[in-house]
Amino acid sequence: MRVDGVGAYEAELAWFKSSYSAGDGGDCVEVASCFDTVQVRDSKDIARPSLTLAPSAWTAFITFAREV
Template identity: 45%
Template sequence: MDLSTTQWRKSSRSSNNGGHCIEVASISNAVLVRDSKDPEGPKLPISRQEFRRFTDAIKRV
């Protein structure tokens, strides 16, 4: 899968000082997650439904 034009996003609450951040990208059937310190590394695909459950759980913390 060619991800060269994929738009990756980082949380607006993330700092740019080398912290532990993830980036997400929306593709046709899933959300991709990657480590912002390793953009060429692995990308974890998560179903949209699972990603929604994940973000809802984070908001409750």
């Protein structure tokens, strides 16, 4: 896992919010797939660097979150 600076490739990503998001501008993360990584960022502060995860790490997180 690493934190990347905002790069040119990041501006071209298709970002998605969770279907559980209220849509009222509240707390939310956005996720985008990029080649062999998954990018995660704060929807309220998209200028900050995104978190870069391996797809296996993202899958493990989603699996854990569903169990909680």
